[in-house]
Amino acid sequence: MTFSISIFLYIFWVFLALWFVFFVIAIYHMLNFGAKNFLTVSTTIIFVGIAIIILMTSSFYINQIDWNTNVEILEGLFDNQVPFQ
Amino acid sequence: MLSIYRLPNKLPGEIIIKIVRRDFFILFKRMIVFMLMAVLPFAFFYLMITTNLGLLESEIIYPIIVLSTSAYYLFTWLFFFFSFIDYYLDVWIITDKRIIDIQQRGFFSRIISELKIFRIQDVTSEIQGAIPTLLKYGEVFIQTAGTDQRFKFHEVPDPNGIRDIIIKLIQKNRKEQSQETGLDTF
Numbered sequence: 629m630t631f632s633i634s635i636f637l638y639i640f641w642v643f644l645a646l647w648f649v650f651f652v653i654a655i656y657h658m659l660n661f662g663a664k665n666f667l668t669v670s671t672t673i674i675f676v677g678i679a680i681i682i683l684m685t686s687s688f689y690i691n692q693i694d695w696n697t698n699v700e701i702l703e704g705l706f707d708n709q710v711p712f713q
Numbered sequence: 714m715l716s717i718y719r720l721p722n723k724l725p726g727e728i729i730i731k732i733v734r735r736d737f738f739i740l741f742k743r744m745i746v747f748m749l750m751a752v753l754p755f756a757f758f759y760l761m762i763t764t765n766l767g768l769l770e771s772e773i774i775y776p777i778i779v780l781s782t783s784a785y786y787l788f789t790w791l792f793f794f795f796s797f798i799d800y801y802l803d804v805w806i807i808t809d810k811r812i813i814d815i816q817q818r819g820f821f822s823r824i825i826s827e828l829k830i831f832r833i834q835d836v837t838s839e840i841q842g843a844i845p846t847l848l849k850y851g852e853v854f855i856q857t858a859g860t861d862q863r864f865k866f867h868e869v870p871d872p873n874g875i876r877d878i879i880i881k882l883i884q885k886n887r888k889e890q891s892q893e894t895g896l897d898t899f
Contacts, residue, residue, distance in 0.1 A: 633773060647787050653820060689783070
């Protein structure tokens with residue numbers, strides 16, 4: 629059975645979409661309900677900044693992989709060969 | 714954004730006496746946990762590299778490692794920020810007329826309670842445990858005339874000091890009230 633490893637990338641993108649939704653929710657909560665002071669703004673900026681760093685680092689390593697590679701698993705399992713002949 | 718100078722339902726002439734959050738040690742404990750979580754993949758990679766170098770050259774395993782590590786760190790960082798929000802958005806505001814309790818309970822659930830100072834009958838502070846005793850954080854319980862306990866300051870720094878502040882405010886508030894009504898109630 630052959631499949632492309634890009635399927636893992638699609639699953640990762642789904643996770644990333646969900647993560648982004650919660651990312652926006654977190655920023656919304658901080659800016660909407662946090663006290664109007666330097667600490668609220670600075671912690672939000674730090675949070676966003678480190679999130680961007682993680683995403684950029686991930687992107688660097690993900691782009692190095694050839695996602696068009698096809699992988700074969702269960703090779704030879706369904707060959708029509710009769711054993712001990 | 715909640716302006717610290719703009720209280721919910723601000724009363725005329727109301728002054729903020731103290732803003733209280735949970736003790737920093739509570740946040741520090743969570744930071745330690747998340748730092749350990751951040752270091753965990755490195756231990757995993759070290760074990761992997763020392764036992765089987767071929768894993769990093771595999772066409773399936775290496776992409777999965779890259780994606781899962783990325784997802785792990787994104788999730789960990791987001792989870793830590795939610796934990797910080799839970800700590801930061803829980804606040805007690807003591808004014809000269811009220812005590813306001815603002816509690817963020819998960820997402821899209823925010824509870825704001827207020828209690829008039831003159832209704833308070835009893836204030837109790839409590840420090841239990843070795844670390845709270847050393848770091849001087851604990852609970853403050855506020856009781857009104859009703860049977861149900863109304864307010865609890867949870868894991869706050871210097872609970873004895875907060876108790877003293879509230880008691881002084883109660884005394885001042887009742888004195889002002891008795892002067893306004895012209896009656897000596899005590």
